[in-house]
Amino acid sequence: MRQIYYLIRKEFKQIFRTREMVAIIFGMPMIQMIILGFTITNEVKNVHLIIGDRDNSRISREIVRSFKNTDRFTVIAYETDINRISENIQEWNAQMALVIPLHFGRDLERHQTPEIQILMDGLDGNTAGVALGYAQAIMQRIARTLQVPEPVIASSSVVVEERMWYNMNLDNAQYMIPGIVVVLLTIISMMLSAMSLVKEKEIGTLEQLMVSPLKRYQLLFGKIIPFLILTFIELGLVMTFARLIFAINISGSLLLLGFLSFLYLFTTLGLGVFVSAITGTQQEAMFISWFFMVFMLLMSGFFIPIENMPPLLQHITYLNPMRYILAIIRDITQKGAGLRFLLTDAVPMTIYGIIIFFLAVVNFHKRTA
Amino acid sequence: MRKRIVAIARKEFLHIIHDVRSLVIIFAMPVLMLILFGYALNLEIQNINLSVFDFSRTPASRKLVNQFAASKYFSIRYEKGTPSTIDSLFLSKEARAALIIDKNFARDFRNAPTTTVQLLVDAADPNAASFIKNYCNGVIGRFNDTHSTTFPLPFEIKQRIWYNPDMKSAYFFVPGLIALILIMISALLTSITITREKEMGTMEQILVSPVQPNEIIIGKVLPYILLAFLDGMLILLLGIFIFDVPFEGSSLLLILLSIIFLMTALSFGLMISTIVSTQQVAMMLSLSATLLPTVMLSGFIFPINSMPVILQYLSYLVPAKYYITIIRGVMLKGNTLWQLIFPAMFLLILTAVMLRNALHRFNLNLEK
Amino acid sequence: MKTDQIAVQTEDLTRRFGKFTAVKSATVTVMEGEIFGFLGANGAGKTTMIRMLCGLLKPSSGRATVSGFDVYRQSEQIKQNIGYMSQKFSLYDDLTISENIEFYGGIYNLPVETILRRKENLLQELGLQSEAEKLTRELPLGYKQRLALGCALLHDPPILFLDEPTSGVDPKARRSFWNLIYLTSQKGKTIFVTTHFMDEAEYCHRLSIMRDGEIIALGPPAKLKETHKKSSMQEVFISIVNGELPA
Numbered sequence A: 001m002r003q004i005y006y007l008i009r010k011e012f013k014q015i016f017r018t019r020e021m022v023a024i025i026f027g028m029p030m031i032q033m034i035i036l037g038f039t040i041t042n043e044v045k046n047v048h049l050i051i052g053d054r055d056n057s058r059i060s061r062e063i064v065r066s067f068k069n070t071d072r073f074t075v076i077a078y079e080t081d082i083n084r085i086s087e088n089i090q091e092w093n094a095q096m097a098l099v100i101p102l103h104f105g106r107d108l109e110r111h112q113t114p115e116i117q118i119l120m121d122g123l124d125g126n127t128a129g130v131a132l133g134y135a136q137a138i139m140q141r142i143a144r145t146l147q148v149p150e151p152v153i154a155s156s157s158v159v160v161e162e163r164m165w166y167n168m169n170l171d172n173a174q175y176m177i178p179g180i181v182v183v184l185l186t187i188i189s190m191m192l193s194a195m196s197l198v199k200e201k202e203i204g205t206l207e208q209l210m211v212s213p214l215k216r217y218q219l220l221f222g223k224i225i226p227f228l229i230l231t232f233i234e235l236g237l238v239m240t241f242a243r244l245i246f247a248i249n250i251s252g253s254l255l256l257l258g259f260l261s262f263l264y265l266f267t268t269l270g271l272g273v274f275v276s277a278i279t280g281t282q283q284e285a286m287f288i289s290w291f292f293m294v295f296m297l298l299m300s301g302f303f304i305p306i307e308n309m310p311p312l313l314q315h316i317t318y319l320n321p322m323r324y325i326l327a328i329i330r331d332i333t334q335k336g337a338g339l340r341f342l343l344t345d346a347v348p349m350t351i352y353g354i355i356i357f358f359l360a361v362v363n364f365h366k367r368t369a
Numbered sequence B: 001m002r003k004r005i006v007a008i009a010r011k012e013f014l015h016i017i018h019d020v021r022s023l024v025i026i027f028a029m030p031v032l033m034l035i036l037f038g039y040a041l042n043l044e045i046q047n048i049n050l051s052v053f054d055f056s057r058t059p060a061s062r063k064l065v066n067q068f069a070a071s072k073y074f075s076i077r078y079e080k081g082t083p084s085t086i087d088s089l090f091l092s093k094e095a096r097a098a099l100i101i102d103k104n105f106a107r108d109f110r111n112a113p114t115t116t117v118q119l120l121v122d123a124a125d126p127n128a129a130s131f132i133k134n135y136c137n138g139v140i141g142r143f144n145d146t147h148s149t150t151f152p153l154p155f156e157i158k159q160r161i162w163y164n165p166d167m168k169s170a171y172f173f174v175p176g177l178i179a180l181i182l183i184m185i186s187a188l189l190t191s192i193t194i195t196r197e198k199e200m201g202t203m204e205q206i207l208v209s210p211v212q213p214n215e216i217i218i219g220k221v222l223p224y225i226l227l228a229f230l231d232g233m234l235i236l237l238l239g240i241f242i243f244d245v246p247f248e249g250s251s252l253l254l255i256l257l258s259i260i261f262l263m264t265a266l267s268f269g270l271m272i273s274t275i276v277s278t279q280q281v282a283m284m285l286s287l288s289a290t291l292l293p294t295v296m297l298s299g300f301i302f303p304i305n306s307m308p309v310i311l312q313y314l315s316y317l318v319p320a321k322y323y324i325t326i327i328r329g330v331m332l333k334g335n336t337l338w339q340l341i342f343p344a345m346f347l348l349i350l351t352a353v354m355l356r357n358a359l360h361r362f363n364l365n366l367e368k
Numbered sequence C: 001m002k003t004d005q006i007a008v009q010t011e012d013l014t015r016r017f018g019k020f021t022a023v024k025s026a027t028v029t030v031m032e033g034e035i036f037g038f039l040g041a042n043g044a045g046k047t048t049m050i051r052m053l054c055g056l057l058k059p060s061s062g063r064a065t066v067s068g069f070d071v072y073r074q075s076e077q078i079k080q081n082i083g084y085m086s087q088k089f090s091l092y093d094d095l096t097i098s099e100n101i102e103f104y105g106g107i108y109n110l111p112v113e114t115i116l117r118r119k120e121n122l123l124q125e126l127g128l129q130s131e132a133e134k135l136t137r138e139l140p141l142g143y144k145q146r147l148a149l150g151c152a153l154l155h156d157p158p159i160l161f162l163d164e165p166t167s168g169v170d171p172k173a174r175r176s177f178w179n180l181i182y183l184t185s186q187k188g189k190t191i192f193v194t195t196h197f198m199d200e201a202e203y204c205h206r207l208s209i210m211r212d213g214e215i216i217a218l219g220p221p222a223k224l225k226e227t228h229k230k231s232s233m234q235e236v237f238i239s240i241v242n243g244e245l246p247a
Helices: A002-018 A019-037 A058-066 A082-090 A104-109 A123-146 A171-201 A205-211 A218-244 A255-279 A282-298 A311-319 A321-335 A339-362 B002-018 B020-040 B057-072 B083-091 B105-111 B124-149 B169-200 B200-205 B213-245 B251-275 B279-297 B309-316 B317-332 B339-366 C046-054 C075-081 C097-107 C111-125 C141-152 C170-185 C221-227 C233-241
Strands: A045-053 A073-079 A096-100 A115-121 A157-165 B046-056 B075-080 B098-102 B114-122 B156-162 C005-019 C022-033 C035-040 C061-066 C082-085 C161-164 C191-196 C206-211 C213-221
Touching: A002 A019, A002 A218, A002 C097, A019 A171, A019 A218, A019 B046, A045 A058, A045 A082, A045 A123, A058 A073, A058 A104, A058 A123, A058 A321, A073 A123, A082 A096, A082 A115, A082 B251, A082 C233, A096 B169, A115 A123, A123 B057, A123 B156, A123 B169, A157 B083, A157 B124, A157 C206, A171 A205, A171 A218, A171 A255, A171 A282, A171 A321, A171 B279, A205 C082, A218 A321, A255 A282, A255 A321, A255 A339, A282 B020, A282 B169, A282 B279, A311 B002, A311 B020, A321 B083, A321 B200, A321 C035, B002 B020, B002 C035, B002 C111, B020 B046, B020 B169, B020 B213, B046 B057, B046 B083, B057 B075, B057 B098, B057 B105, B057 B124, B075 B169, B075 B213, B083 B098, B083 B114, B083 C161, B105 C161, B124 B213, B169 B251, B169 B279, B169 B317, B200 B339, B213 B251, B251 B279, B251 B317, B251 B339, B279 B309, B317 B339, C022 C046, C035 C046, C035 C170, C046 C161, C046 C191, C075 C082, C082 C141, C097 C111, C097 C141, C097 C206, C111 C141, C141 C170, C170 C191, C206 C221, C206 C233, C213 C221
Parallel strands: A045 A073, A045 A096, A115 B156, A157 B114, B046 B075, B046 B098, C035 C191, C035 C206, C082 C161, C161 C191
Antiparallel strands: A096 A115, B098 B114, C005 C022, C005 C061, C206 C213
């Protein structure tokens, strides 16, 4: 295996000799982690709201005040004309409008059940739904203060006491920050490995290596191992920084997390090398690995839960290594899961890595550019 | 001058055409992505495994559980043990949520104004947990509507939802996908082409001819604009037909603004290729600099308004943000040019800045 | 220095790519110590020939042995016993000269002292001792070429395959490169060379001319010139390729 050592040594020398490369490899994930870590929020805030208070009574003003007092909504205009409101929503100035009709206060006192209108931009269904929920909650709070207790015994309404297990406040950051770090490193590792082998094909040094007694698997190991070491160390670094900056708690075993991340990186690098082995030019390799990455990103459960996908597509996600590692990260950091519970994700992921490496060796075309 | 540009453009075009594999990838992959993600990116949950701990075991409690069972979103399973098993149920992923009905349920339901049940949700994935929570509350709400009379609200809330009243995920995501695909193809393509020539040294050959450097850049970029444009049209049409995404506005406007956007993306690629020396670095930079920011800071999935202020400012630098507004605006809201003037202007400004930077550096590089 | 041992032998060696036949039934025997040339236009099949003998391509049919090892079943042993240099020179531009040498030594599994010793020798031969830590991309083409040859010989293989090793190099450098080839042959190594430079053909002990995958002439340069009644290999080549029969 001495030969693999020489391959690794050469690779490291080449990487560190290009300053730009080093800057990207180490700089990009760190910078993006910091920036993007702050975007992660599931909370809907700052919804641009138009208030149309036609009544201007004490109660309507109180309603308006409630909406202004929360950072969930930002009142950007006062407008009672529905057409103007509609224009504003169309022109992306506001996402929601609250219209309180004339005589609202009076009708309320007369128990005539007046009607408040909420007008919404439904484009972003998710945000719209959440914003609507907030608005209704505010209204119901106010409604309860107005209510005169009726002596009628109505039958009960069921009220839910909710507990968010593992994550009381539905704090997104705890899970998504480590997720972002993994995503960033996936990008780097796949790109590095995808380009590396095919570059040697292009410049002709691969031919020289193929003529030597080096076996294919030795060559591939010689490509994967340096990147594995590099990205793994970087994963550790970026993750540590992330935990410090964003105050992430990890309930489970750090060692286990590290070990499984290592396996994951092996798998993604294997994937990259596989792409490199079957393509002829760096451009091709880049295209294919790029599409792979977008697929991995969007179908990993990171942005949209896998549970939301149609069953057929859920099955396709089994082909995505990122799906497994994100689940593993979730389970270790949030639930403190031990290895026993992680096996359903760890085992497929490892098998995937072995298979893909095997495929890379077998499909290694000696085609040169 | 035009003849020279055309000559360069033609050569570049022939290069591309002969590279059949790349062509297939350029056109097939976006289509694949559109179909895959158009269906996958869904705001509706498919199935929630709900574990039910019913300590009441009365008709009343069973009615409540049946309300869940009747919903197509839930798979119910009655649990025999105590709630202490919930942790391992969640760990082994046998359940995503648990409903605990205590033994006094029926009594409270008859006599008290409110009856409490406990809902525990596996919130390790907060995104999913939100969905699950909302669905559960929806079911309980429907139960309350049919089985109990609550005190009516003193006022009614009437909601009107404009643009996408059915809140279809595809309407929201498909335009965003188109933007995502476009920006990546263009940035990738340009950064590759210029750097590759630099590497291969053929750049110098062209430079000694009477062709101007600016003409070289324009000539090289033109075929890629065309390609990216064709690509964009293809997935746009597919998006409309496959996902029934409406098209309310002016197609001419969209074409015009799309071209502007393409120029922005291409300028970005150009700028990268002038900064960087090898193809490898160009690709890595263009990819890592576009992928995540475009997905996360452009409004594609996460609403920009909800982000910290700094990031809202940062998003002004992300071209995709403007285009997403534009494409959603034209397709779903029928926006006019005037209504989209700000995003359009910003795109033009960004293009101008990056292009100028690229040309400046290009000339600098020549002198080296 | 030629001996009576066979270094490379092929019999009806053929390689097809789909419908296209790149090499048709090539039968050649090269003795140890020979400088054997393969002459032909681009696309004639020279490179395919070499690649089959180096173990880079499997033949479609026919037999061949290199150093007594069979190309189908014993390609690993062949690889240990050959050196190869292509027209791309295949050195890593972003490694230093010293690093390139050490790398190729390590790839062939040479012990460390051997690598270092031979590295010193090579650097001395090339006069590059003081430049050893320079990046290979900074070397002039002529030096790169000789460095590539040196790296190919680092593990002291008995047979050397050179595929158009003098492409892009000026005539003076080409001459001195061929001097190197002679010296190497003197040490008892067999050298298999492809080229499209006619004057280089004259330097070979024996050569074959390929056209459209077939060997249409084989023999020492002097003999070929005599048979075709031409005074230079260039004229021989032209006449053969044009289909003129030997007089």
